[in-house]
Amino acid sequence: MSSATILIHSIPVDPLTGAIAVPIYQTSTFVQDAPGINKGYDYARSGNPTRETLENIIAALEKGSTGAAFASGLAAIDAVLKLLQQGDEILAVDDIYGGAFRLFTHIYQKFGINVNYVDTSRAENVFNAITPKTKLIWIETPTNPTLKVSDIRAIAAIAKTGGCLLCVDNTFASPALQQPLILGADIVVHSATKYLGGHSDLIAGIVVTKTKELGEKIKFVQNASGAILSPFDSFLVIRGIETLHLRVKQHCDNAQLVAEFLQSHPDVDRVYYPGLKAHFNHDIAARQSKGFGGVISFTLKDDTEESATAFVTSTQYFKLAESLGGVKSLLCHPAQMTHKSVPAEKRKSAGVADSLIRLSIGLEDAEDLLADLEQAFEKLKISRLSTEVSVAGAQAANSQVSLNQDH
Structure with missing residues (x-):
């Protein structure tokens, strides 16, 4: 049975x-x-x-x-x-x-x-x-x-x-x-x-x-x-x-697709998911578990709290919230949310970087979740470019002021 x-x-x-x-x-x-x-x-x-x-x-x-x-x-x-x-x-x-x-x-x-x-x-x-x-x-x-x-x-x-x-x-x-x-x-x-x-x-x-x-x-x-x-x-x-086995199977299937998407994304620095062969203890996970679960974490190449905040507030289907394991996909920024009570130096030494984002993969269609993440990355890129332009403009203005003062 x-x-x-x-x-x-x-x-x-x-x-x-x-x-x-x-x-x-x-x-x-x-x-x-x-x-x-x-x-x-x-x-x-x-x-x-x-x-x-x-x-x-x-x-x-x-x-x-x-x-x-x-x-x-x-x-x-x-x-x-x-x-x-x-x-x-x-x-x-x-x-x-x-x-x-x-x-x-x-x-x-x-x-x-x-x-x-x-x-x-x-x-x-x-x-x-x-x-x-x-x-x-x-x-x-x-x-x-x-x-x-x-x-x-x-x-x-x-x-x-x-x-x-x-x-x-x-x-x-x-x-x-x-x-x-x-x-x-x-x-x-x-x-x-x-x-x-x-x-x-x-x-x-x-x-x-x-x-x-x-x-x-x-x-x-x-x-x-x-x-x-x-x-x-x-x-x-x-x-x-009563529906645990069915739900967990779908969580795992969706999570594997999302993890592979993140692993190949140019704006992602590192992906944490036991289902990836690059995971440190992938073989142990495969040996002692029947699947790899529905939670994924990843860090951004721009490893700042500001970038992580911009990302987690840009998604549509992934809802910004504490907790995990539900039907709807959630995401959070551990450094400011679930692990805020852990001192910063200890948090970082354990691998919880400033840009670490945790995803709880829900039961939505995987393609919709991938599209949601992609549009959040696009918003992050636009925000970053806008910031760079603003900084460059401010620097140019300061240079002009200095030049005028010199004359």
């Missing part, structure tokens, strides 16, 4: 009514037969049938033991960090999502949990950076926004040798393309806001653990901290998952 068929039929028919769609149990509490005797639920923070269905579906998709749904991707990350204690260290990918960097650096470091950032696209960097205090290795693969790919299986072996947990942020790939737990990871997190939900209409986070024991710890944090996903948003994620 294919993975798509398994996915669709893992979403249960309601046993009470036969409803083909998962019901939304919009309730805060549940009537009990006697104190402590109930039908499996007592209070909606601790458990809700709609949320539980989502948690079981995503655990099955990721081939894990336990799933837990949270109110946002950052709430899911926060739950994983609460497994640590004062004095522990996190070894994290250097090209990390700005929100995760903010959480790690500005929240948890003041509680005595230190973070060491390294380029995890080379497994030997991870091996060399582990210390006796390292308790968690945190990677995104592909990363946000420079699409670095890390060898999950190799890093999982290093984590096991070092006696620490490996958590993989699988948001960009989704379980339709990549299943880190099979490759040796201990924990997977998702911003379900992105590809799992798929329609830019919700905020949600997911944690999936390999073992039941680890899952119980995450579920304890979920209940104790209370950052749960609502029944309605749980329903929306389930509805998004």
Whole structure:
């Protein structure tokens, strides 16, 4: 049976009514037969049938033991960090999502949990950076926004040798393309806001653990901290998952065409996309994933914030917005948007240049997306020429003034 068929039929028919769609149990509490005797639920923070269905579906998709749904991707990350204690260290990918960097650096470091950032696209960097205090290795693969790919299986072996947990942020790939737990990871997190939900209409986070024991710890944090996903948003994620495989396939197909177009464009300096053979870890991506995803980043030859701003405000179909993974194509300028909280020197050392632009490729016709990008490049060229003419005119005027003064 294919993975798509398994996915669709893992979403249960309601046993009470036969409803083909998962019901939304919009309730805060549940009537009990006697104190402590109930039908499996007592209070909606601790458990809700709609949320539980989502948690079981995503655990099955990721081939894990336990799933837990949270109110946002950052709430899911926060739950994983609460497994640590004062004095522990996190070894994290250097090209990390700005929100995760903010959480790690500005929240948890003041509680005595230190973070060491390294380029995890080379497994030997991870091996060399582990210390006796390292308790968690945190990677995104592909990363946000420079699409670095890390060898999950190799890093999982290093984590096991070092006696620490490996958590993989699988948001960009989704379980339709990549299943880190099979490759040796201990924990997977998702911003379900992105590809799992798929329609830019919700905020949600997911944690999936390999073992039941680890899952119980995450579920304890979920209940104790209370950052749960609502029944309605749980329903929306389930509805998004129903079409995940079809959507991701089209995202990937469109992205490959856009990446190849950008790679050959004279105004582009560098393209970041694992589907290109020129990508540093293309072979690893091909080995551990079923596809290369729908996110592309690129830098302009004119590597300035001004040029990037001009470009991202010139597109028609690509909408300037935070987030990714939706039906409509989006673009953003990480230096001013998603990664603004990362210090400039650290951002640039991780490869996030001033002109880096991130594209989330949607489900539009690929030819229309290419045409939109081309017209934005044309506008950028006209703007640049106009600026050059203005500068030349100003210089000529200044020269004439100087000449007149000399006489």
